[in-house]
Amino acid sequence: MDRAEVDTKIRSLIEPFNKKGVAIKDETTFQNDLEFDSLTVMDFVAEIEDEFDIIISMNQQAEIENYGQLVDAVTKLQAD
Amino acid sequence: MSEGISQPDQPQAIEGEGKDLFSKFDDVIALREGLLSSGQEDPFNLVMEKVLSPTRAICNGRDTILLGTYNYMGMTFDPDVVEAGKQALADFGTGTTGSRVLNGTYQGHKEVEQALMDFYEMDHAMVFSTGYQANLGIISTIAGKGDYIVLDIDSHASIWDGCALGQAEVVPFKHNDIEAMEKRLKRIPEGAGKLVILEGVYSMLGDVAPLKEMVAVAKKYGAMVLVDEAHSMGFIGDNGRGVVEDAGVIDDVDFIIGTFSKSVGTVGGFCVSNHPKFEIMRLVCRPYVFTASLPPSVVATACTSIRKLMHGSNKRAHLWENSKALHKGLKDLGFKLGTEEPQSAIIAVIMPDLQQGAAMWEALIQGGLYVNLARPPATPANMTLLRCSLCAEHSEEEVGEILSIFEKAGKQVGII
Numbered sequence: 401m402d403r404a405e406v407d408t409k410i411r412s413l414i415e416p417f418n419k420k421g422v423a424i425k426d427e428t429t430f431q432n433d434l435e436f437d438s439l440t441v442m443d444f445v446a447e448i449e450d451e452f453d454i455i456i457s458m459n460q461q462a463e464i465e466n467y468g469q470l471v472d473a474v475t476k477l478q479a480d
Numbered sequence: 481m482s483e484g485i486s487q488p489d490q491p492q493a494i495e496g497e498g499k500d501l502f503s504k505f506d507d508v509i510a511l512r513e514g515l516l517s518s519g520q521e522d523p524f525n526l527v528m529e530k531v532l533s534p535t536r537a538i539c540n541g542r543d544t545i546l547l548g549t550y551n552y553m554g555m556t557f558d559p560d561v562v563e564a565g566k567q568a569l570a571d572f573g574t575g576t577t578g579s580r581v582l583n584g585t586y587q588g589h590k591e592v593e594q595a596l597m598d599f600y601e602m603d604h605a606m607v608f609s610t611g612y613q614a615n616l617g618i619i620s621t622i623a624g625k626g627d628y629i630v631l632d633i634d635s636h637a638s639i640w641d642g643c644a645l646g647q648a649e650v651v652p653f654k655h656n657d658i659e660a661m662e663k664r665l666k667r668i669p670e671g672a673g674k675l676v677i678l679e680g681v682y683s684m685l686g687d688v689a690p691l692k693e694m695v696a697v698a699k700k701y702g703a704m705v706l707v708d709e710a711h712s713m714g715f716i717g718d719n720g721r722g723v724v725e726d727a728g729v730i731d732d733v734d735f736i737i738g739t740f741s742k743s744v745g746t747v748g749g750f751c752v753s754n755h756p757k758f759e760i761m762r763l764v765c766r767p768y769v770f771t772a773s774l775p776p777s778v779v780a781t782a783c784t785s786i787r788k789l790m791h792g793s794n795k796r797a798h799l800w801e802n803s804k805a806l807h808k809g810l811k812d813l814g815f816k817l818g819t820e821e822p823q824s825a826i827i828a829v830i831m832p833d834l835q836q837g838a839a840m841w842e843a844l845i846q847g848g849l850y851v852n853l854a855r856p857p858a859t860p861a862n863m864t865l866l867r868c869s870l871c872a873e874h875s876e877e878e879v880g881e882i883l884s885i886f887e888k889a890g891k892q893v894g895i896i
């Protein structure tokens with residue numbers, strides 16, 4: 401799957417978590433813009449992991465602050 | 481994206497002095513000031529002026545029933561235990577002033593480790609200075625860079641800190657969700673070291689893990705299994721060995737972590753294991769090596785207490801009666817509880833929010849009852865909880881008294 405396809409998939413997965421309907425750009429941050437708390441993060445990450453059959457460990461999550469970084473990381477992880 | 485610890489604001493620049501490193505605590509300071517400004521009695525600054533028994537103390541000047549001390553088996557004033565401590569204090573002095581691997585191993589340390597091996601019927605026991613250090617030390621030492629730790633999202637802080645210190649890849653799964661755990665184990669790259677970390681009883685809601693199924697899944701994927709049994713020792717299982725014993729999986733578990741600061745009634749932590757190479761941990765585990773060992777009086781009281789807990793079946797039965805009576809009584813009064821049925825000696829009462837939880841806590845303490853106020857981020861799902869932990873020494877009458885204090889306070893605050 402290329403980056404654009406991964407982007408499309410994650411965009412649909414994030415919808416139910418994007419309660420305020422924030423416009424998602426690559427620079428959109430999970431903590432400040434989307435206001436995800438730790439439980440939301442866990443559920444959202446679990447959805448992505450199940451969809452792409454990958455692990456995003458907490459160590460990797462710590463490096464991911466915005467949407468673009470997430471798409472990059474997932475694109476790389478699912479290609480491995 | 482990490483665990484639910486409150487995140488810092490952008491640190492503010494202070495003119496001429498650079499950044500104030502404390503500005504990251506401003507949110508917590510504001511929350512606390514907001515709570516106390518209404519005249520609320522501080523739930524996190526209680527002083528016990530006198531302790532009368534395992535279940536009674538003078539707190540902030542009032543005669544108080546203790547229902548939040550984890551003193552499950554009521555060993556803190558056991559005459560044999562107290563006497564053992566006094567004797568050790570007289571014979572060995574106040575402290576060891578040294579590490580276990582240098583001058584800090586006395587006869588008493590070997591004896592308490594032998595008591596643990598006998599209690600659990602395991603080959604090895606290693607005693608740490610606290611339960612926190614036991615998790616910190618064992619987890620960080622056995623799971624290092626490149627290894628994978630799969631753990632429950634509601635794990636205790638000492639487990640998370642052990643994971644962080646060891647730099648393993650940390651993969652959490654939804655609380656008590658067997659399928660979520662299996663999916664994650666399945667995805668770990670072949671050849672990587674795997675450690676599954678579970679707790680017997682989760683201390684926030686007092687619920688028990690489905691260890692029979694979870695341990696079987698962990699073994700299927702070749703993972704080592706560590707179970708923290710801090711809140712079940714002495715109470716759950718035919719011999720008080722914990723949920724692992726009750727679930728019949730104690731022989732499949734690689735490490736059990738426990739504490740002396742709950743049922744045993746003093747302070748300290750431990751790990752028991754049958755791993756043939758376990759003794760090497762004494763040389764490679766930094767939180768074991770680089771700290772002073774427990775004082776002789778503490779290991780002597782722990783040793784005596786553990787040996788008495790082996791014969792504690794009557795006390796265990798009474799503690800179960802207390803737990804069931806309190807659970808039923810609170811449910812009948814209309815309180816919302818953390819579990820449908822009592823699963824341990826912890827009964828969590830769910831509060832609508834922090835304000836009302838704090839008001840309820842205050843009404844209880846003024847009525848002569850101490851419970852723990854637990855609040856986010858330490859709680860699951862950002863809940864505010866009044867956590868009650870029962871003691872085998874609570875009498876039937878005391879449980880009745882506890883319920884009437886709860887009823888009065890609940891009506892006063894308007895929760896029931």
